[in-house]
Amino acid sequence: MTLLQPIPPVTSAGIARALPEVLAVDLDGTLLRSNMLHETFWSAFGADWRTPFAAAARFRQGKAPLKALLAERSSVDVSVLPYDAQVIAYIRRWRAEGGKVALVTAADQRLANAIAAHLSLFDDVFGSNGVRNLKGPAKARFLVERYGAGNYAYMGDTYADAEVWRNSGHAVVKSRSARVRATASAHHSFHAIEPPAGSLHGVLRALRPHQWLKNALVFLAMLGAHQFDGETVLRALGAFVAFSLVASSVYLVNDLLDLSADRAHARKCNRPFASGAAAIELGLPVAAMLLLSGTIIAALLGPMFLLVLGIYYVTTTAYSLALKRHTIIDVCVLAGLYTIRVLAGGVATGVPISVWLLAFSLFIFFSLAAVKRQAELVDAVKDGKLKIHGRGYHPDDLALVSQMAVASGFVSVLVMTLYLSSDDVMQIYPQAELLWGVTPVLLFWISRVIFKAHRGEMHDDPIVFAAKDRGSILCGALIFAFAVGASMP
Template sequence: MLLQAIAPVPEDGTSRSLPQILAVDLDGTLLRSNMLHETFWSAWGADWRVPFLAAARLRHGKAQLKALLTERASVDFSVLPYDAEVLAYIRRWREDGGRVALVTASDQRLADGVARHLGLFDDVFGSDGTRNLKGRAKAEFLVDRYGAGSYAYVGDTHADDEVWRHSGHAVVKSRSRRVHAKARVHRSFEVIQPPVSSAAGLVRALRPHQWLKNLLVFLAMLGAHQFDGETLLRAVGAFLAFSLVASSVYLVNDLLDLSADRAHVRKCKRPFASGAAAIEWGLPLTVLLLVSGAAIAALLGPMFMLVLAIYYITTTAYSLSLKRHTIIDICVLAGLYTIRVLAGGVATGIPVSVWLLAFSLFIFFSLAAVKRQAELVDAVKAGKLKIHGRGYHPDDLALVSQMAVGSGFVSVLVVTLYLSADTVLQIYPRAELLWGVTPVLLFWISRVIFKAHRGEMHDDPIVFAARDRVSIVCGALILAFAVGASLP
């Protein structure tokens, strides 16, 4: 976007020369993120004790908190979401002979890391563990360092009001009229239009498309052919509870995986990784979703709440640690799919058959392996020696592929054996039609693995299936066979 100048000269028509020094804020200005939150999530991902340590350190001041998180975090400065417009503004300022200083409330070590990576700053100043360089403290520092009215300042929030008040030129990266009004005390005033509101980014961060997985809670009801109103209502409640809680976990997973996602060819576009969603909204939104999901679960009874709690604890452990361990991560992913099936049975009071449970375990283990297979294929194509944030190496690709094929074909075998059981004749009047399911399922599993092998697979096979025309046709055929077999 172009810079928009507002009243660039005084009302008397005389020219006004800009200051020599341009001071630039980091969080929300140069970055489409916030380093306090970045370091918190990075540190927490490495050590589960960090929230408790952070709470204790906060009592000694925010600068001390930032120092602690900086010490424990691992930040890749090369992949941070820098704002292209602000970078362009800085480069133009330097080309015109001006000097640029990075002045931020983030810890000095983080500011130095950003400055080393960009190579655009003559001076670099940040919080030092004692002084939190924000608001009035930043204004006083800049006045002492450069003199009142002797610097231009690029900022983005009300916290910068005092800094703008003592500057010689105000540059505002914000769409807020209230923020503009505070900075408009200068007749030399510019606006850098930031990207549109992050509300859409936050919605995308919830991954509503992933709620398709939670349709698995309906399998117990469908398998038992029990479609009364109360059963359907309870299944819908289970779907909503799992969707809300799952979204809270997706948020945590994305926030813990920021560096890994930014290094990934597709995941770098995720809202928090790209800066499309405000990172400071991550934690409160996570809590809101979790509480809402728990409230719905409470209406479905204590056993369902227990199953949902097990799901939440397991998936949180996966985000914090288990996903880094080979084989264990695939087993956990398969279990998280399967637990949705069990939850549907608990919510509706319908026992989940051994056949459905066995099929679920094998098919979901296969799909979890496909997920890792797809990541390994991307790593091989990119020439990487290891998947960032995972325990796999490119050489593991053949073995993971074999796991996907073997488990997938066993799931087809389970279906075949089920169709030979006497119980099928009691449920389906025309059970012979169900044999059409086997070749379709065999074809679909083979195709999914083949797509992953070619690098054409989405990060999640379930999401791929929901968008893939061939997969949709296969699903329709399976449904047609099942309905036909149910007719008298």
């Protein structure tokens, strides 16, 4: 723990004391690298899509009633919340040196009680009660009534705590804001805890730019038709940017809805919102901004592309809210979302999508979606879990899901083989016979991906895995070489 000054001794009653006996600690942004109002909203929203409407109606009555409603409807697992280790260490030292600690938060009392019971660090626990919102001046009045002016120390992180610090006998601040630090340091006794690094980098990571690789599927229609004029390329690039912006918007919302599930996952617990590296309250505004930007670009590409992008957004939102919890349906939806990108590329560029391309896309993307679930099930079996958190699958389903991945992947190779035998190929490629080299490479790659997943060596997303895996990159290079050779006059 890094403190700007050491904590003066806190001794038992009857001995001269340098600090008040009681340390009141704020929750949101101080003890917790998150905000319980937003945590409960997204938890409740994930369980019931009607939550925003109920929350808007309750908000008219005030913040305290709203917090009570969300606390009642949510199911936040307090054991995996992103607590600040520095703050916890400070509290433990305060207690070890004879002081008492109270959790005093604007979060609902039920949540405060659950967190206090989990941490076992507090002598008293006070939160909002559905009528009184224990924040700012209300919190200051409460602490003065409870302990007396100057008879408590207070640890907070925002300017909203100004009056609380003004009435305290000791200020502890966890903030990089010069204004907040100046407000807290106006007291004769002041300490500062360095907060973790800012959340801008965390928000950028939450956009998952590495996942934009999937949106390169919008170029398939153009590549398959060998149509590389300036307008077609420009419209394809516009489609790629629009899909990337909207996809990142969806990723943000998905991460907010999946907070508890991500925190229970060995790797996903490091995602920015789950770990507290990104401020949870930034999630929705940034998602809205990305969605608006993507929609504007889509509108410039025409109403049909805007419609396809709208279908993608609605489907992905439905997937995040409900469909991902249903077996088989989730895999079908994931395969469909990949295929929609291919269709969108055709709509944006005006290049017709062949039946062969659609059939191949459906089968290979169904296989990769099944591989994604296969990898999660393999991890679940290793960890001894009875069920994948937030999904409808059980470890016993592993064999069946693996068979689905193999069967669909091999059917996609069959579709490719039939396509190479068609008259369409002879008309497009002067050296069409060279394309037969694609079939064994594709068969090898699909088999390898499934084998990697079976061994637990697969990334959560097989597309991202393929972009980093040397074997996959080599296979892609071979397929590209065969395609270029076949195109030579």
